[in-house]
Amino acid sequence: MCFYEQIVYGCGDFKWGHFRQHCNREYRIGEVCGMKLVYQSAQENHLCKVCEKLNTKYRRRQTECERIERWQREGSRQASIEKSMELIYQLDREIQTLLAERERRGGGMAPVAYA
CATH class of the missing domain: 1.10.287 (Helix Hairpins)
Known part of the structure; x- marks a missing residue:
């Protein structure tokens, strides 16, 4: 459950952005756990x-x-x-x-x- 930016397009589609923060479930130092949570969501007016x-x-x-x-x-x-x-x-x-x-x-x- 590591945190990533999320970009939401005008059509409702989204994509994951940059990695922002580790969670407390990381297995090894410097690695992510594999689950993505939204750190911050940014709205885009254009379509995907x-x-x-x-x-x-x-x-x-x-x-x-x-x-x-x-x-x-x-x-x-x-x-x-x-x-x-x-x-x-x-x-x-x-x-x-x-x-x-x-x-x-x-x-x-x-x-x-x-x-």
């Missing part, structure tokens, strides 16, 4: 890196969807539409991977703020 990546992927996906809609209204560029649909499919896979990573880490309790 995973949520920032998610927002970027969602924006790119939205842009591609708008392009496809525009091309379909114009009635041309079938090859470009197919290429954009493949890109959307790839972005969907990357988004699912990032969502799974966020769940695995246990962070991101608040919904992601989409721009």
